[in-house]
Amino acid sequence: MIRDLLINQTNLQKQAIIDGETSITFQDLIKKAVAIQTCLPRNHWENAAIFLPDGIDYIAALFGIFLLGKTAFPISVRLTKHEVIPLLDQTDTDIIITSMRFQPFFDEIKSMEVPDLRVIYVEECLLKESMPILFESSPGPDEPIILLTTSGSTGRVKIVPLSERNVETSVLGYIDKMCFEDMDEKDIRYILAAPFSSAYGLMILCACLMKAFPMVLLKEDFTLDSFYKTAQDSRVTHYEGGAAVPLLMEQTAGRPVPYDIHLLKYFGFGGSKVSGATLKKLLTAYPGIQLWQGYGMTEAAPLITKCSKISLEKLDSVGKAIKGVEISIEADGGITDIPHTNGEILVKGPNVMSGYYRNEEETKKVLKNGYLYTGDLGYLDEDGYLYICGRKKNVIIVRGFNVYPEEVEACILNSLLVNDCVVYGETDTLGIEAVCADIVPADPLICQEKIKEEIRAYCKVHLSGFKQPRKIQIVDAIRKTASGKNERRRGEQL
Structure with missing residues (x-):
C-alpha cells in the first residue's frame, strides 16, 4: 500500500508539490520517480541511500526505490563524509541517489574508503528517455521499506528498519485522528516542515499522498512573515512540523497579521512538547485554529498518540493512542494501566519496529515481553490520555x-x-x-x-x-548526535 501511493493517484493533473516557485503535478512527479527508478541497477541489492535535500527530487527518489521493492535509506545532507561513510558500511549500502551539487563530496568519499560506491545523480536520470514503470514482486508487508537513524543515550547511531506495515499503521492512525471529514477535502493543503529523513516527515508525506493533498514546502531559513505569506499565497489549511511556528505566533499574539491566513486552521507539531499554558495562550489568541499535539518515536514509525479536537482540560496531554496501539506503564517492577501511575511508557502495536538493524544487543534493551520500552516517563489519565514527564535516563535529582x-x-x-x-x-x-x-x-x-x-x-x-x-x-553551538538530538553531558563537579 505505501509502496504504491504515488502511482495510485487518480487525478494525475492535480498539484502534488509546491516548492517555492516550482510546482509539480502527480503525473510529472511519477515521471521523475520512474526516471530515477530506471537508473537503478537490476542486479541483486537491498538498500539504496538518498542524499538529497527535502523536495521534489527526494520524493521521486524515495518512490523510485519503493516501486522496485527495495529499501530506502535517507541520509541527512547535513552530515559530513566522516559520518556518512560508517552509515554506508553499517548497512552494506553501495548505491546512493544524490544531486550533481554533491559530486565533489562523493568523489572524495569514493577516493577515501568506498571505491565501489555507485553514485546516481538525479539530473542525469532526468535526461534519459521515458521508460515504463518497473514493478518488482513485493517483499511482503513486514520486510523493511525504509531505514532511519536514531541515537541512544551514548550517542551511538542505531538503524531502525521500518516495514510497510509499521508505516501504514502510523499513517492510518494519523488520518483517523485528524477528522478530515469535517471540512471539504478538496480544499486541504499542507505546509510540510518536518525533515523527510525523519519518521515524522515520512508519515506526513505518506498521509498527504494517501489523501492526495497538495504539499507546500518551506525553506529552512523561513521566518514567521514568510510562513504567513506562503500560507496566504498557497491557500494552506494545515501545518505539520516543529513547534517553532506556534511558539513564534504566541510571541506575536495580539499583533495584526499582515496576510490573509483565514484558511489556516490546523496546526500539528512534534519534536518537542509544548506546554499546556502555551497552548491555552495560542487558543485564546487565535480562536479559529485547532492544535494537534502528538507523541511518537522513530521505533514506532513514529506515531503513538495524537490529540483529536483537544479540550482545555487536556492541554498538557499528548493525546490518546492511535488505532491498533496499546499503551501501558511500567512502575515498581510491574506493568499497569492504572490511571495516574507514573513510570516508563510501554507501547505495543503493529507500528513498532521488529528490532534495530543488525543490533541484537540494543534490540533486547527496548523490545521486551512484546512491548517497546520507550525510555520516556509519563502516565495515563482515567480517559486514556497520555502525559509525558521526561526521559528515564535524563532525570536530574x-x-x-x-x-x-x-x-x-x-x-x-x-x-x-x-x-x-x-x-x-x-x-x-x-x-x-x-x-x-x-x-x-x-x-x-x-x-x-x-x-x-x-x-x-x-x-x-x-x-x-x-x-x-x-x-x-x-556557547556557540550545541553538540548533536548523528540523528540531530542534543548530546547530553553530565559534569563531575560544578
Missing part, C-alpha cells in the same frame, strides 16, 4: 525532586531568547546535583549577563524553584 531536562529546555526555548539549548545535571563536591543549561543566544550582540538574567527571570515565572537552572553558560 535536585534535593530529592525529579527534574526532567526536556521540560526545562522547552521552557527556555519558549522564551525565544535562545536559538538552541541543552539542559543537564552537574554534581558539586558535596554530591548535590543541580540543573545547568548551555544556551546559544538568539541575539549574540546582547550582553551575555543580560541574556542570562532574562532567562532566569523567565524560568522563575514558568518553573518551580528546584527546576530552575543554577548555572547558565553561553
Whole structure:
C-alpha cells in the first residue's frame, strides 16, 4: 500500500508539490520517480541511500526505490563524509541517489574508503528517455521499506528498519485522528516542515499522498512573515512540523497579521512538547485554529498518540493512542494501566519496529515481553490520555525532586531568547546535583549577563524553584548526535 501511493493517484493533473516557485503535478512527479527508478541497477541489492535535500527530487527518489521493492535509506545532507561513510558500511549500502551539487563530496568519499560506491545523480536520470514503470514482486508487508537513524543515550547511531506495515499503521492512525471529514477535502493543503529523513516527515508525506493533498514546502531559513505569506499565497489549511511556528505566533499574539491566513486552521507539531499554558495562550489568541499535539518515536514509525479536537482540560496531554496501539506503564517492577501511575511508557502495536538493524544487543534493551520500552516517563489519565514527564535516563535529582531536562529546555526555548539549548545535571563536591543549561543566544550582540538574567527571570515565572537552572553558560553551538538530538553531558563537579 505505501509502496504504491504515488502511482495510485487518480487525478494525475492535480498539484502534488509546491516548492517555492516550482510546482509539480502527480503525473510529472511519477515521471521523475520512474526516471530515477530506471537508473537503478537490476542486479541483486537491498538498500539504496538518498542524499538529497527535502523536495521534489527526494520524493521521486524515495518512490523510485519503493516501486522496485527495495529499501530506502535517507541520509541527512547535513552530515559530513566522516559520518556518512560508517552509515554506508553499517548497512552494506553501495548505491546512493544524490544531486550533481554533491559530486565533489562523493568523489572524495569514493577516493577515501568506498571505491565501489555507485553514485546516481538525479539530473542525469532526468535526461534519459521515458521508460515504463518497473514493478518488482513485493517483499511482503513486514520486510523493511525504509531505514532511519536514531541515537541512544551514548550517542551511538542505531538503524531502525521500518516495514510497510509499521508505516501504514502510523499513517492510518494519523488520518483517523485528524477528522478530515469535517471540512471539504478538496480544499486541504499542507505546509510540510518536518525533515523527510525523519519518521515524522515520512508519515506526513505518506498521509498527504494517501489523501492526495497538495504539499507546500518551506525553506529552512523561513521566518514567521514568510510562513504567513506562503500560507496566504498557497491557500494552506494545515501545518505539520516543529513547534517553532506556534511558539513564534504566541510571541506575536495580539499583533495584526499582515496576510490573509483565514484558511489556516490546523496546526500539528512534534519534536518537542509544548506546554499546556502555551497552548491555552495560542487558543485564546487565535480562536479559529485547532492544535494537534502528538507523541511518537522513530521505533514506532513514529506515531503513538495524537490529540483529536483537544479540550482545555487536556492541554498538557499528548493525546490518546492511535488505532491498533496499546499503551501501558511500567512502575515498581510491574506493568499497569492504572490511571495516574507514573513510570516508563510501554507501547505495543503493529507500528513498532521488529528490532534495530543488525543490533541484537540494543534490540533486547527496548523490545521486551512484546512491548517497546520507550525510555520516556509519563502516565495515563482515567480517559486514556497520555502525559509525558521526561526521559528515564535524563532525570536530574535536585534535593530529592525529579527534574526532567526536556521540560526545562522547552521552557527556555519558549522564551525565544535562545536559538538552541541543552539542559543537564552537574554534581558539586558535596554530591548535590543541580540543573545547568548551555544556551546559544538568539541575539549574540546582547550582553551575555543580560541574556542570562532574562532567562532566569523567565524560568522563575514558568518553573518551580528546584527546576530552575543554577548555572547558565553561553556557547556557540550545541553538540548533536548523528540523528540531530542534543548530546547530553553530565559534569563531575560544578
